[in-house]
Amino acid sequence: MANAIRALAMDAVEKAKSGHPGLPMGAADIATVLYTRVLKFDPAAPHWFDRDRFVLSAGHGSMLLYALLHLTGFQSISMEDIKNFRQLGSRTPGHPEVEATEGVETTTGPLGQGISTAVGMAIAERHLAAEYGPDIVDHHTYVLASDGDLMEGISQEAIALAGHLKLSRLIVLFDDNGISIDGPIRLADSVDQLKRFEAAGWDACRIDGHDPEAILAAIEAAQKSDKPSLIACRTTIAFGAPTKAGSEKSHGSPLGAEEIAGARKALGWDAPPFVVPDDILSLWRTAGARSRDLRAAWESRVAALPADRKAELERRIAGAVPAEKLDAALAEIKRQLAADPKDRASRSSSELALGVLVPAFPELIGGSADLTGSNNTRPKGMPALTPENYGGRFIHYGIREHGMAAAMNGMALHGGVVPYSGTFLVFSDYCRPSIRLACIMGRRVIHVMTHDSIGLGEDGPTHQPVEHLAALRAIPHLLVFRPCDAVETAECWSLALGSNHRPSVLALSRQNLPQLRDATAAGNPCAGGAYELLPAEGGPAKVSLFASGSEVAIAVAARKRLAEFGVPARVVSVPCFELFLDRPEAERDAVIGEAPVRVAVEAAIRQGWDAIVGSHGGFVGMTGFGASGPAPDLYRHFGITPERVAEVALGKLQAL
C-alpha cells in the first residue's frame, strides 16, 4: 500500500518536471499506518468536526498528502488532479493549500509553520472538549515534520508551549531522514532532538520509520501519554530509488526516467504511471471508510443535543458571528463610553471593548506574548487556559510571538473558536510569516498590537514601529486597523470580529488619546475604511487632512490652527486602508474630496499614503527610526505636531 504513494509521488513529480519526491517516498510507510490504521476521518465528510487533524508540516512533500487523499477516497483528488500536479488552477498545487483542496487541514510549505499551527489545533480541541464534553469533541492532532521544521526557531516556541500546556493529543511524527537540501544534516546540525523535546515536556522516542508495526506501537503508546509526543522515525529519503535514496539529490527534483524504472523494480511495483492496481486501491478505500460508523455515531450524539446547545455548536463550527449580536455589543460599548467620556489609550479602549465582547462571544480565546498588562487583552474575570483548566479562555503564550501567531492560525483552522492575542506592534516582525499564512488561508485571527508608534516613548527605536504599518498593509488580504479613539476602537473590533475570512491587526496606542467621536451616534463609519470626521468650516475646504490613530487628534488641532489662518480644512480619519481601497473609485473620491491641498499625518513612514494624498500631497510623519525619550519630546523632535501639519498645508497652498 505504501508503494502506491511512492509510485504516485515519483510519477507526478516526473510529469510536472518539478517537485519533491524524496519525502513522500521516505515517509510513505508512516503515512500508510497513519491513514489506514490510526487517523479518524471520513473522506465522505472532509469537514466532520470531530475528525483527527493531520498536518503535513513538511509541505514540500505535498504529493504524500495528495496520494493519501486520492487513495483513501476523497472526492477532492482524482487521478486527473494528480496528473495536474503543480499546474495552474489545479487542486494539487506545489505546497498544500487549505482553500484549494478538501482534506488539506492547513497551508504549509514555509518550514516550522505546520507543527506550530498544529499546536493551536490541539489547544482548540482541548478547549472545546472542556466546553462540550468528549462525546462531541475528542480527537487527536498528528503532524509529519521534517528536520527543517525542527530547525526553524518557531518550532521551539511551539513545542515549549505544547509541553507547557500538556497537549497530550498532539503527536508529532518526525521524518528523521538525516538529509536536508545542502546534504547530510550533520553539515549544519548536531541537536539531540529527543532530548530537546523531552526538555520541553514531551515524550520522545525513536523508531524505524519503515516498520509499520513499530510505527503503530509508537503511536498507540503516544496516545496513552499525558504529554505531547515526538516519534522520531528513522527513514531513508526516496526509499526505493536505486541511486538517489538516502541522498539530498532526491529532495527537490524529479528522479528521472531511469531512476524511476529502477525504483519500480526495487519496490516490486509493476503498474504503469498513474495506475493503482484495483486490489491495492480497494484496500486503501476500505481503510479510508473505516471511521464511517464513528462519524455516524457522532452525528447522532450531536443530533441528540438540546436544540439551543446544538444550534450554538453549529454556529461556532460555522464561525458565524451574527450581525445583530455584534451590533448589540457595539451599542453596549458605546453606551459605556458615552457614560464615562474621558481620554483613553486605544489599548485601554480595546480592553473596554473586550469587556463586552468576551462575555458576549464565548468563541473568543484571548492571549498575549507576555505583555498582558501592556496589551490590555485580558478583561477582568477572563480565566486562564491551563493544563488544569482547558476551559479557560486566556492564554499566556510566553515571549513567543511567532509561535503564538501560528497557534492562532491553528485555532482558526480547527474552528469553534476565534483567537485574538497581543504583542507590541514592532514585534509584528517576529510573527510575520504566520500572519502571512493567515492571509493566504483567509482565516480570522485578530492581532492586538499595542505601542504602535514613537508614542511609546522611552523604550526607544528598537521598540518603536516606524515601517510596520506600511509593511503590514503590504500583505494582501490583511485588515490593518488603527483607530483614533475609543469609539473607533470599538468599531474596528466589531469589524475584525465580523470578518469571517480575513485576519486583522489592531494597532493601538500606549498613550492617552482624546475621544473625538460622539459615542451616542449609531452606525460604524470605520466600515468604509475612511470617512470625514470633521467638515471644513467657513467655506469650501481648501485643505483635506488625513490621519490614522493617535495622529487624528493632531490633524484636528491642525484644522483649528488653519482656521486661525482663515483656511477651511476638513479632517478625514483613515482607520483602515484596506477597507477604503476596496471601495469603488467614486466612493473613494468622495471621501478624499476636492480640496486643492491634501496632507496626511501618521507617525510612521509615508509609503502607501500616496494612494490617498497623491504623490505630490503633503505628508507629516517619520523618515527614519525613532529615538528614546518621553513621547511628547519625540513628537516635537520629529515634527509631528499640529503646527507642522498646518505649516505643510499652508506651504502647499501657497505653491498652488
Add this chain to the structure above:
Amino acid sequence: MANAIRALAMDAVEKAKSGHPGLPMGAADIATVLYTRVLKFDPAAPHWFDRDRFVLSAGHGSMLLYALLHLTGFQSISMEDIKNFRQLGSRTPGHPEVEATEGVETTTGPLGQGISTAVGMAIAERHLAAEYGPDIVDHHTYVLASDGDLMEGISQEAIALAGHLKLSRLIVLFDDNGISIDGPIRLADSVDQLKRFEAAGWDACRIDGHDPEAILAAIEAAQKSDKPSLIACRTTIAFGAPTKAGSEKSHGSPLGAEEIAGARKALGWDAPPFVVPDDILSLWRTAGARSRDLRAAWESRVAALPADRKAELERRIAGAVPAEKLDAALAEIKRQLAADPKDRASRSSSELALGVLVPAFPELIGGSADLTGSNNTRPKGMPALTPENYGGRFIHYGIREHGMAAAMNGMALHGGVVPYSGTFLVFSDYCRPSIRLACIMGRRVIHVMTHDSIGLGEDGPTHQPVEHLAALRAIPHLLVFRPCDAVETAECWSLALGSNHRPSVLALSRQNLPQLRDATAAGNPCAGGAYELLPAEGGPAKVSLFASGSEVAIAVAARKRLAEFGVPARVVSVPCFELFLDRPEAERDAVIGEAPVRVAVEAAIRQGWDAIVGSHGGFVGMTGFGASGPAPDLYRHFGITPERVAEVALGKLQAL
C-alpha cells in the same frame, strides 16, 4: 561593588520615571564578577579589537550596562549621562544602542537578538583567530540573557548553530530569575533549559547568581570547556527591594521612593542618589583598568607584524573596502560577462560575481540557510567553516534564517569580516527583526535573496514573494537591490560591498534573464538607483516605462510593442529605490523624465511605486498572492506581459 550598580539603576529609573530596575538589581552580582574579574577590556580603548565582547541580550536592563561603563571608567558615560537616562539625545537611551554609546557592543532590546548576535561575534572571533593566530585574535564573547531571550525561537536557532560549531569561547550567563512580565515564568513555560542547551551541544550548569565565587568558578570552568557554555544563575529580580524583590512588579517600572529607601537600607547603601562613594568607585576604576597591560602587549604584537600583514589587518578592522579594488573586481566580472554573453538567472549572475569577489576580498564570509545550490552563494572552491576548520569561509547555517541574520549582524559588529548569506526572498519575513536591527545599527550585512517573484513557479504562493520588496523597502536605511541582468547584478554587488554602513538585500531571480546591458561599458549606473536603460526612438518619449529585476526585460519588449503602435517609449531600470530616492529632486526628475505617461512594471504589489510613477501612473504587477504553476503560465495568468504593459500605456495615453 554590586550595590553601586543597584543604586544607580534604582535612582536612574526613578528619575526618568521609566525603565527596568529589576534586572540590573538582580544581575548586579553576575555583572560585577564579569567586569571586575573576568572580562578583558580597557575603558581607555573601547574599540580594542581583541577585547572580550559582552552582550546584554536582555537589553531592557540597560542601566546595568550603563552603570558598568560608568563605574569601570568609560568616558562615554558620565554621571550626568546616567541622570539623563532615557532622555532624548542622551547616551543612555532606554535600550542599549551601539551607535549611541561607546562600550555598548550591539543594540539590544528585541528579545533573542542579543544572544543570537553574540553567536556571530563568536564565529568571527574563531575565524579570525584561525586566520591571524592567537597572538592577534583570542577573546571570549559573554552574554547576559533573560528568560525572554531563551523563549524566543531565534534563540534555538542560535544555540543549535553555536553548539554545532563548537563555539567554546561563547559563554551565556542566564539571569534565571523565574519572572517575566506576566508573573512567574511557570505561567507560560516549563522548559528544562539546562537539558535543552545540552541537547544542542552545550555545557550547562546552574549556580547561585548572588554568590560571586560560584559565578567566577562557573565562568572559569566554562572557559576550559570545548563547547559553548550556559550558566544558569539563579537570581532574585530586584534583589534588595523590600517588597518588590522576586516580583514582576519590579520588571518595568520605577520602584517608587519608599521602596528605594527600603532597598538602600536592606543593601546597606547610604550614599545619596547618583553618588558612588570614592572608595567603591576607586575599586571599580582599578578593576576597569586591569587589562591595560594586556592591551599594550597586544598592540606591541600588532606593531611587530610585517608591514603588509599589519596594513591588511588594520584595513579589515576598519571595514575598509578600497574603491580601486572594488572597481577592478567589477571590471573583471564584466570582462567575463562580455566574453560569455548568455541568458542567466540573476542568482547565477550573483554566483559569477562572487567567483571574483570572494577571492579578492578575504573578509567575505558566505553562507546559506540550507539553500546553497538554489541561492548560488558558494562559488567554486570556497571552503566550509566548520569546527575542524574555522578558517573556512562558507557557513551552512541550516534552516535558520533568523539565527543566520542575527549571526551576520554579530560578525559585522565584531569586525574584520563582511558577512553575506542566502535564502529565498519570501523568507525575509523569517529574519526581519534582525534585518531591522542591522538597519538601526548601520552595519554592512549582505542578504542574497533569490526566487524573488512568481517567477519561481511551481512552489506556489507560500514561496512567492509579492509584498516583500515593498516591505523591505519600508525599512529605513536598508538598500534593496533588484538587478535586471548579469551586469546590473555585478554592479549591485559592488554597491552592497562598498556600503560600509548600510545593510543590503539583493533580490535575485530563479529564472533566466536576458543580458540587457553592454558588459563592455564602464561605470556603474546602478549607483544612482535608477537610470535610463533605453531612450525613446522616433520622437520625444510619450511613455516612460519603469521596472526592476526580471520585469525590465518585459518593459523592453513593451517598448518595442509600443513602437509598433508608433508610440516612442523609453525604459528606466530601477535597481534600487533607496539610492534613487536619496538623490536631489532635480536629478530624480531628470531620470523620471517628462513623458506624459508613466507605467511601472514589477511582479509585486504597487505600494511604493507611486513615488516614481505618481499616484495616477500606470502599474502592472500583483494585487494578491501568487499561485502554483510553471512561471510562464503565471506571468500570463497575472497579466505581467509586454502586451499588458503596452495596453496600460496606450490606455493612459488615450485618456490624456
